[in-house]
Amino acid sequence: MPWLHKQPDLKNNPLYLEPRVTGVESSLEKVAVYIMPPPNSDKVVNTTNFNNLSALALTSNLPIEIRFQSGTYNIQTLFVFNNTKVKLQTNTTLNFTAGTFYNPETGGNSTVSSVFMNARPYNSDDSNITGYNGHSNITIEGGTVYGGCFMTMMHGNNITVRNVKIMDATADHSFQVNSSRNVLIEGCEFYGVPVQDVSRNYVECIQIDWCTSGGAPGWVSTAPIYDHTTNDGVIIRNCTFGKSLNPTKLQTIYTAIGSHSTDGGRKNKNILIEGCKFADSTYANITAREMENVTIRNNSFSSTDINGNLLHIDGTNNINVYGNTFKDGRRAIYANATVGLHVYNNDIYGGWSYQIFTTEGCENISIVSNSFRDFTFGSTSANAIIALRSAKRFFVENNMAYNVSLSPLNSTGAAQDTMFVFIYATTGDTSKDGFIGRNMVDDYMKIKLDSKVTYSSSVNVYTASQNAGLSWCSIGDSITNGGNSDGTSTQGYYQEYALPLIHNVKTHYKRGYSGYSATKYTNGATGGSVQDKTAEIETADIYTIFLGTNDFSRNAPIGSTADAIGKLDSFWGGLKQIYVDLTNKNMNATIIMITPMKRTVVSGGSTIHWNTSNTAGFKLVDYVNAIKEFASQYGLPVIDLFSISGVSDQTASTLLYDGLHPRVVGNARIGKLIGRQMNSLV
Known part of the structure; x- marks a missing residue:
């Protein structure tokens, strides 16, 4: 098969496109520095002090830097504009309380739950922002923030958030990246989002989404700001995600990073997630939905509480997953309707579902040089390490599978197969054009094909005995x-x-x-x-x-x-x-x-x-x-x-x-x- 016979060459093979993210943080030279007054017990005073300073960016010809002093500031929504850096000291804390703004569409006040925003709700100038022409070249660094959604970002370009501890969000999301370009979120810690109704058990801590009236309310629904621009170039690096550190709170993490939305075939693109540590998610660590050109590398996936998938991929084109560890969870990886799924050099262990790595309706799949180990199968249905359903053009080679339990007896008490690879298809479809090469697996593990599998003349399928290492x-x-x-x-x-x-x-x-x-x-x-x-x-x-x-x-x-x-x-x-x-x-x-x-x-x-x-x-x-x-x-x-x-x-x-x-x-x-x-x- 021409598409893959070895570890991917990320530099020279067009099938493996790393995210193209450039100019993430602009250099703010000749910065005018402003020091926030000391903390005041009145949230309105603190908020007014900041927003008055921030407004100088609208009238000044120079970039500005606003520095918070040490201590605890009670605040409402803070607005940041073009060419602004906000610096919090290590022992600066912001305690957020939601504010209200007049909503001309309803004739009453609407609540705004974001700590930082780069656009003003119901402001006529900001409502006309489109593309990547919103307030840009913004950096926020340091400190601890409690409550609200840390930031709602819309149509920004060159946005950096670094080394912020974001605690006990009171909005659905801790961070919203909407219709923006060249975003860097680095070295931040995220602990806890609000308890959700069971129908919303998937909400993301960091949401990567389009700017729509449903996803980012704050303007009349027909405002130009809701132009559905895709995100282009998002890096999330060396961040930590987990449940609230306050034992009296029930706040957890449902999904750490991703999106649950679709938008007419539009795809957020050039996404890099690396070096992050995930724990305590109850739905997924990452949901890569409707994206393209995605790299997920060198992360630590983990959750003993998860009922979904550590990594959930849906409708994404060209995604590279490598160098990660996946520990525990119901299933390590689930991918649906994805073209260009490349998973290699990962250590996957401790799962307990009936399938550890599942694809449905995916094409151009490579699963190479991964280790699968220490699993205990518990299902009375078919148990498999890798399950390929209605797969087209797939390549599985040089993987290891060991210390895997035998499948339990089925519901009638009969023994059932323990499979390394299970290839099957939905009714009316086939899995075809695949290559199962040499993998090292335990002797009792099988490669199983159902009746809806066909192969081109170029395909070789090895049996378990040929797969012994x-x-x-x-x-x-x-x-x-x-x-x-x-x-x-x-x-x-x-x-x-x-x-x-x-x-x-x-x-x-x-x-x-x-x-x-x-x-x-x-x-x-x-x-x-x-x-x-x-x-x-x-x-x-x-x-x-x-x-x-x-x-x-x-x-x-x-x-x-x-x-x-x-x-x-x-x-x-x-x-x-x-x-x-x-x-x-x-x-x-x-x-x-x-x-x-x-x-x-x-x-x-x-x-x-x-x-x-x-x-x-x-x-x-x-x-x-x-x-x-x-x-x-x-x-x-x-x-x-x-x-x-x-x-x-x-x-x-x-x-x-x-x-x-x-x-x-x-x-x-x-x-x-x-x-x-x-x-x-x-």
């Missing part, structure tokens, strides 16, 4: 064999620390032989050579060769690159023979060389120091260099433990129990090093 055979001496003991406890072996880090490896064969080497000795030294064991070494996709320390201690001649295959009495000849034996088993295998670690002298243990010459005239580093040169000649990767293991004269007593063999902490250290490097190679 790569095999690794670790070859070496007693360090590879592991399980050594210092008389009190086992020291384990490095492979147990490496395996969890190698995403593509499922099967491991341990072939470590105590005292063995690459060289077949003719100099009177005792100990076997690995060539004697090649018949029992399994055929595998990956081989690691971790030898050399016994060759050093037993004075093996190194030889040279000219040594022939079969010249087993030299280190070079022995390495060549092992290579030939392994490629005869699997000519397509990946062979990785591992250099020996440094070693010291310990009574009753190692008898030769790494920096001492043996009787053949070689130091350990000479064998290390021979391994590197051999690998270079044969085009093999090297994991250089001699240089990076952390074992030295200063650390040997901590990492090695006898100057040579690793303790538990040593095995953990080198195993993780090996695992991380192998994962990047295979």
Whole structure:
């Protein structure tokens, strides 16, 4: 399939468009600075003081900055205009009470529940604002705000809100982004929105929406301000969302970020949400509805209370979801009617629904290099990690699924399938043109297709047995064999620390032989050579060769690159023979060389120091260099433990129990090093 066979190239592939957000915060040079009077107990006085200062931006030729002093200000709605920066001190608090404005459409007063606004309700000038021509170049920083909706923004351009703690909102939303461009919300904390009726259990803390009379009341319904301009360029970065910090309040978060609206096919575009932490949502962490060109990356999704989906996607085109963690919740990801859904390099765990990742009616789907783990299925209907319903052009490869419970018995007491991928379709539709590549999943998990699935001639579908992951055979001496003991406890072996880090490896064969080497000795030294064991070494996709320390201690001649295959009495000849034996088993295998670690002298243990010459005239580093040169000649990767293991004269007593063999902490250290490097190679 031409659309995806590898991890997306975000820079060069037009299918993967990152949000285009530029000029988020204008540089306000030659700023006129105004200091707010100290807090007054009268909210009207405080509000009037601010709005009088803010109005200077309408008459001044210079940008202005309004600085709040420390303390608590009781306020009503504050208006910010072009080229204005508002700075709250860290210990500045704003306590909001809703105000009223005369509504000519009703002939009475209407309530306005926003703390900050960049447009004045029922003002004739502001009612005619359209496009991105509203009051712009606005920055608000710092402080704590209680009550109301922190900001209602309409038709703005270059709006920045940074490092504000927004507590216990009393309006439906904590922040409304309406019909604006180049918006940055960064480093803010949002705790609690009002308890909603069950029919509105989806309302957003930050709402990204069009400027409509229903969504942003404040002007007559026919006012030009309600022109339905889409948002273009919104960044929400490093923000935190959760329930109220006041234990006496019931305020929670329903949806942290997003929209529940549609607007005639219009889509808000170029949205970036990154580095945020979500908790306590009861509907969704993010609802990406009617958007395009969206990136959601490096966030922490979580909620033990959620009854919906951690990430809910609906009617969105070209969305990239990567580098996130998804923890708990009913379902991690749900996507509907989305074209261009690309989900990769996420860690998804702890869910409890009957499906963990569900798509319905989506096209151009890639699900690549994710881990799905630690799920407990509880449904008596079909349980699946990934469910693709009426999917068109989908690609699933290089994912992991492990520590997943078996599906419970169905309602009649019969066993039912536990599926890694379930591909099905609604009546009258099909799922088609898909590729299920190589994924590492537990043996009992299946790929299941229903009768409404068709495939083009270019499509391959792998069965579960073909989906079992790569095999690794670790070859070496007693360090590879592991399980050594210092008389009190086992020291384990490095492979147990490496395996969890190698995403593509499922099967491991341990072939470590105590005292063995690459060289077949003719100099009177005792100990076997690995060539004697090649018949029992399994055929595998990956081989690691971790030898050399016994060759050093037993004075093996190194030889040279000219040594022939079969010249087993030299280190070079022995390495060549092992290579030939392994490629005869699997000519397509990946062979990785591992250099020996440094070693010291310990009574009753190692008898030769790494920096001492043996009787053949070689130091350990000479064998290390021979391994590197051999690998270079044969085009093999090297994991250089001699240089990076952390074992030295200063650390040997901590990492090695006898100057040579690793303790538990040593095995953990080198195993993780090996695992991380192998994962990047295979």
